[in-house]
Amino acid sequence: MRKILFLGQNLIAQNCLKVLCEEQYSDNLELVGLVTNECTNEYFTSIINSNKDYIVISNSERNEAGIIKIIVDNNIDTLISVQHPWIISEKILDLVGYHAFNLHNAKLPEYKGHNTISHAILNGDMEYTTTLHWMVPKVDNGEIAYTETSKIEKEDTAYSLYHKMLPLAAKVFRQLCDDLNSVSRIPRQPLSGISKFYSKKEIERLKKIEKVSDYAEVDRKARAFYFPPHEPAYYILSNEKFYITKKQTGG
Numbered sequence: 001m002r003k004i005l006f007l008g009q010n011l012i013a014q015n016c017l018k019v020l021c022e023e024q025y026s027d028n029l030e031l032v033g034l035v036t037n038e039c040t041n042e043y044f045t046s047i048i049n050s051n052k053d054y055i056v057i058s059n060s061e062r063n064e065a066g067i068i069k070i071i072v073d074n075n076i077d078t079l080i081s082v083q084h085p086w087i088i089s090e091k092i093l094d095l096v097g098y099h100a101f102n103l104h105n106a107k108l109p110e111y112k113g114h115n116t117i118s119h120a121i122l123n124g125d126m127e128y129t130t131t132l133h134w135m136v137p138k139v140d141n142g143e144i145a146y147t148e149t150s151k152i153e154k155e156d157t158a159y160s161l162y163h164k165m166l167p168l169a170a171k172v173f174r175q176l177c178d179d180l181n182s183v184s185r186i187p188r189q190p191l192s193g194i195s196k197f198y199s200k201k202e203i204e205r206l207k208k209i210e211k212v213s214d215y216a217e218v219d220r221k222a223r224a225f226y227f228p229p230h231e232p233a234y235y236i237l238s239n240e241k242f243y244i245t246k247k248q249t250g251g
Contacts, residue, residue, distance in 0.1 A: 001028060002180055003075055005067070007035040008082035009059065012105060014043045015166060016082045016173040021047065028181045033070045035059050035084065062086045071095045078180070081135065082173070090137040100135035101145065101176060101186075105162075105169055108133060109195035112140035115203045117158045117165075121224040122206065127151050130165050132172040134188060140197075144189040146172040157226035157246050209235040209244060222246040 006017060013036075020031055033055035036044055048056050055074070057066040067088075070076060072095065079100035081088065093100050106116035107129035120128050129149040134142035148168035152161060179186050207225050209218055212235050221233035223246045232245045 002078050003030050003032050004078045005033050005076045006080050007084035009037045010083050012169045013082035015170040019174050025181050032074050102135045103132045105130045109191045113198035114200045118224040130169045145187050146175045148172050157223045159227045207233050
């Protein structure tokens with residue numbers, strides 16, 4: 001029986017947690033605890049308030065001591081992270097023998113970091129990949145276990161592409177659960193390609209449209225930054241900010 005600590009929040013994590021809690025995995029995979037946001041969605045709340053006595057700690061701030069205590073006190077042997085906001089330290093990874101996995105909703109190593117869907121659209125990519133990888137102390141740098149890829153359509157916005165990737169993220173997560181459940185060897189594929197890290201800060205600068213007369217720029221940025229309720233692309237005219245959005249398709 002594998003004892004699992006799940007770290008994550010938001011919609012992708014919710015879909016993955018639903019997979020992990022399926023009855024078919026209950027004989028071999030035990031969800032012991034959650035590291036999540038107290039203000040997360042209704043599904044997380046229902047899990048937290050269930051009769052299974054899950055141990056729950058908040059990820060509203062970094063709580064390494066709390067995570068270590070759960071691992072040690074409950075003999076946790078597997079960590080699974082899905083959009084957990086904090087870097088997992090080498091000390092924590094060592095406690096579970098580096099049997100730890102992270103779902104990064106982007107292609108690695110080309111799209112490490114943040115706001116990767118927006119950057120993929122800005123870069124004119126034709127497809128988008130979600131990646132489940134082994135965890136190492138350096139963020140988004142572990143060997144790849146599973147990937148799934150979708151075509152980026154010319155009308156896709158960040159919002160529609162995000163929702164297109166939701167079932168694919170759940171699919172790679174299910175591959176992990178299947179292999180953990182059957183005690184199969186988890187794949188390890190070394191990273192290859194040009195590594196690029198996208199910081200949180202640079203996205204704000206890119207939202208500004210420099211030339212409204214440049215249709216390609218307007219279209220690309222309108223799609224890349226359409227993700228309600230976040231601020232969309234904009235341009236400045238006479239010291240006033242004007243927003244530009246793209247009519248939503250799909251998703």
